[in-house]
Amino acid sequence: MNNYIKVSDITEYLRCPRKVYYAYQEHRPLRTITSSYIASLLLKEMAYEYAEVVLSDNKENKLHELLDRVIIRLPAIYSDEILDIDPQMIQKAATEVQNYFEKIKNGIMESVELFGTQLLLDLIPPHDPEPILYSSKFHFSGSPDRILMLDGIASLSIIRTGTAPETGIWKNDRIRLTALAILVEENSSSTVDQGVVEYSRYGIIRRVKIKRTDRRKVMILMGRIRKIKHGRLPEQAKDAPCDYCVYKEFCHVSSTLASRFF
Numbered sequence: 001m002n003n004y005i006k007v008s009d010i011t012e013y014l015r016c017p018r019k020v021y022y023a024y025q026e027h028r029p030l031r032t033i034t035s036s037y038i039a040s041l042l043l044k045e046m047a048y049e050y051a052e053v054v055l056s057d058n059k060e061n062k063l064h065e066l067l068d069r070v071i072i073r074l075p076a077i078y079s080d081e082i083l084d085i086d087p088q089m090i091q092k093a094a095t096e097v098q099n100y101f102e103k104i105k106n107g108i109m110e111s112v113e114l115f116g117t118q119l120l121l122d123l124i125p126p127h128d129p130e131p132i133l134y135s136s137k138f139h140f141s142g143s144p145d146r147i148l149m150l151d152g153i154a155s156l157s158i159i160r161t162g163t164a165p166e167t168g169i170w171k172n173d174r175i176r177l178t179a180l181a182i183l184v185e186e187n188s189s190s191t192v193d194q195g196v197v198e199y200s201r202y203g204i205i206r207r208v209k210i211k212r213t214d215r216r217k218v219m220i221l222m223g224r225i226r227k228i229k230h231g232r233l234p235e236q237a238k239d240a241p242c243d244y245c246v247y248k249e250f251c252h253v254s255s256t257l258a259s260r261f262f
């Protein structure tokens, strides 16, 4: 599967195409672990268990229980990144997560009202280990955060830990969801026409249609990523997030004029 690209490459490409280039040049990312980064990991792990919050009569207590549980699990799950992390940083991250408890609780209660308890539980079922799916047709791979069965048809969800839009889902989330939907289709032999994005910081669950225009975009982006993988240095994104980029130490080279045409 060496020639396969990853759905996470598409996500990175949308942030800045050069990040994909440096990843394939095997530059080791220089990640600085911050308490906010740890908080986002905690929120993601908690979201896998939000079904328990839906069913609980004391949602605030249940959130505290989930947080305690994932704090213990985190070093084992992310052992490559945070094994020796300072306990004070974990504590700071936990406080950041606790500050969102009210929003998470309200978001989950609104989701119960919107979908009803049973459908909501179908949208956020208790977590199974994320499967890695492969497309032999298009040579890419990825892991949905959950595989779902909605109305008897395979579907999927992704969990995001950043901010949520007022309505709908962010463009980059739509592209990621669509790429993963294509993988689920190939592995389930059925058409995936909808998916779910969970904004775990707010307890918001958004159910969306998979659009043809986004499928087309995924195919175009995969073609561009393949060229980068084969050595083309792309232009940086106009609003590239350089300040927080794990490759900023390496990113000094300019692309050639010729490279812009391929």
Ligand code: SF4
Pocket: 016, 017, 018, 019, 022, 236, 237, 240, 241, 242, 243, 245, 246, 247, 248, 251
């Ligand atoms: S430093 Fe900036 S331009 Fe370079 S890869 Fe990172 S985000 Fe892109």
